[in-house]
Amino acid sequence: MLNYIWAFMILLGIIVAAFTGKMGEVTNTAIASSAEGVEVCFRLLGVLAFWMGIMKIAEKSGLINLLTLKIRPILRFLFPDIPDGHDAQKYIATNIIANVLGLGWGATPPGLLAMKALQELNLKKDEASNTMCMFLIVNISSVQLISVNIIAYRAQYGSRNPSEVIGPSILATTISTIVAIIFGKLMERRNKA
Amino acid sequence: MKWILYISDFMIPLIVSGVIIYGLLKGINIFDVFIEGAKESVKVILTIMPTLIGLMMAVGIIRASGSLNMFELLLKPISNLITFPVELIPLIVLRTISSSASLGLVLDLFKQYGPDSFIGRLVSVMMGCTETIFYTMSVYFMSVGIKKTRYTLAGALIANLAGIIASFYITLFIFGK
Known part of the structure; x- marks a missing residue:
């Protein structure tokens, strides 16, 4: 299922961009968003480590x-x-x-x-x-x-x-x-x- | 309604102190156990990261191409009738199918409108009470070979809808537009 959703988003985006003349933006955003994914994960890692640590105490106790x-x-x-x-x-x-x-x-x-x-x-x-x-x-x-x-x-x-x-x-x-x-x-x- | 915001402020400190006091009373090495749990989060993040990158890229492409804005323009007349923000409709649909794909859209909405805007707050509240209906049902029922799911889907959709409506009015009353 995810295969189709993913392909749909990317292909639709590229096809529409061909008509709206936003191909340059699409390229730049694709690269920038990938990097952003890493940043989001680092932020999440901090919060998740905190929460999973506390929950481990709840479990072990x-x-x-x-x-x-x-x-x-x-x-x-x-x-x-x-x-x-x-x-x-x-x-x-x-x-x-x-x-x-x-x-x-x-x-x-x-x-x-x-x-x-x-x-x-x-x-x-x-x-x-x-x-x-x-x-x-x-x-x-x-x-x-x-x-x-x-x-x-x-x-x-x-x-x-x-x-x-x-x-x-x-x-x-x-x-x-x-x-x-x-x-x-x-x-x-x-x-x- | 302001007391609800006190719950927001107190919830995490209450849970954290409660867990720590309970751990101390039971005499376990709380800090070592904390570290052990915190370590496991690295594994969780490593499995999430590639998925999240892939989906943020896809959502980024569809956003940059202007497709989402076109879709929103198309739905604008309907949303004016029911006063519900159309920007959330792709999210609501995708949310029932895949949690990681919908997460990509959530982050995109945070970026577009800011987490403290009406849309940003509504999304935050909504994500807590909606679930990946189709995904969860197929995983759970398939694991035991059940084909006739009877009224499960109807119930899940009704609960989901109730959650969305509740989120909308609660966000509106507590934070305003």
Whole structure:
């Protein structure tokens, strides 16, 4: 997919530039943007090192495990079909906590393990269960406390207060997740009746 | 609504101090562990960097050619009706497919309008509550061989739309145009 998007952007840009007479600019921008990519990554490296270091402390001290236990009651409400103490519960908890803390790259492995565990509970093997639908909808709506990447990019491009968007982001993502949960619950009820 | 900005200021310091105090109480070598985690970020960056360079180059080309501006002009009448900035429409579409490609557009918008403009702030808020729907669904469902995804896509799209609308009004109320 990315192959086509990438080719589309470059080729469309070059073809349009041929008509708008901006070929020189296209060449210069291509070179300048590549260099800019490196700069952005260096800025991101600093913030990411800071955040991943702190999160490593949270992991090693057992804080993340504690949090995954604490959200059990929420999981019981969201996924009533998972037997209490089942592996799926543990993986989903880890996935959700990773998303909440903005550790996007750490959320996928437990997420895939959760799918595997849910598939064991699933009766129709080629069809998504209610639990799977709910899990993915909630996962995609992603409640997030901190998006460190966005803060780093804002800083890179000269924001006066890069972190000012944290509060508004939390509010917006909470709303989208509540909508996701309501939708999932309504569909679940409709499918039971 | 100003209290929300206090959350912005306090969130990271609160999490950081909470984690450090908890680590101290548990008696682990917090600084060594910090270094260990920080080291892993280098690996993450090294995998991101080539992708990001490739995509920033592509977005740079399409921006320099004037195609994005033409597209925006085309959509302007619609956006005047709903007061939503058209500049974000390519981003919203691309966001559902690929997170790295959409990141290229985000950085481009920061560069064009500045991170502290209405568009810059709206993008920042929006990115936190929208996800790569099609990508995530295909990876998760394919990993266990599920073909019928039932109402997952509908739910994800509705949640996404709710997130976009919420971001728009929240940014408008808190920061103004």
